[in-house]
Amino acid sequence: MLRVAGWVLAGVGVLVAAGGFFGVRTHYRAVIPGGASMEPGRPPGRTVLFTKGPVGRPHRGDVVLIQVPGRYRGEPVIQRVIGVGGDRVAGDRRGLTLNGRPLREPYVLHGDAGAGSPPYAVTVPAGRLFLLGDHRADSLDSRFFLSDRSGTVPVSAVRGRAVENQRVPLLLALGSLLSGALVLAGGVGCLIAGYVMRGRRRAGTPAPVPW
Numbered sequence: 001m002l003r004v005a006g007w008v009l010a011g012v013g014v015l016v017a018a019g020g021f022f023g024v025r026t027h028y029r030a031v032i033p034g035g036a037s038m039e040p041g042r043p044p045g046r047t048v049l050f051t052k053g054p055v056g057r058p059h060r061g062d063v064v065l066i067q068v069p070g071r072y073r074g075e076p077v078i079q080r081v082i083g084v085g086g087d088r089v090a091g092d093r094r095g096l097t098l099n100g101r102p103l104r105e106p107y108v109l110h111g112d113a114g115a116g117s118p119p120y121a122v123t124v125p126a127g128r129l130f131l132l133g134d135h136r137a138d139s140l141d142s143r144f145f146l147s148d149r150s151g152t153v154p155v156s157a158v159r160g161r162a163v164e165n166q167r168v169p170l171l172l173a174l175g176s177l178l179s180g181a182l183v184l185a186g187g188v189g190c191l192i193a194g195y196v197m198r199g200r201r202r203a204g205t206p207a208p209v210p211w
Helices: 003-029 167-204
Strands: 027-029 048-051 063-066 077-083 090-092 095-098 118-125 128-132 158-161
Touching: 048 063, 048 158, 063 128, 077 090, 077 095
Parallel strands: none
Antiparallel strands: 027 048, 063 077, 063 158, 077 128, 090 095, 090 118
């Protein structure tokens, strides 16, 4: 029985560890920014985790991974959602307003929210997003595509939402790996004990009496 229990526990341990690893890979995507457009929070070279698959309705302030045919050579880029369908976004050298109110943007590099572009004012069409980089002086974003649907992109172009607390998926994966390792160790222990007991029983069995 010990050997049977050992094999079962070993199998469960491997499944738990593999499930945690592949679960993180299935639901999250790691991206390394190649440019400085999302400084200071997400500088080039630092890994950013994004959720995979449908992200629902993006909200103002979300950092998203987008892929837009005809822009950025079709490559995915990281930008921040400033306006959603129906919003009125206006910007100049002094900063941004959203629906007529000044927009507070503590994430912008050096607090220079109006850097890098001439004045603009757009109304975001339904089902689309107005996106900007956090480093306004070094970001190719919605401001530079105003002739194309006010620079907005469809919600369907979003490929993932940035995970603000990147420790959570890593801790989940680590917890699954440790749990799997513990169960696997228990299974190996049962297997060893089972084979040891089997060896002792064989050693204690009397030799058959010859006729």
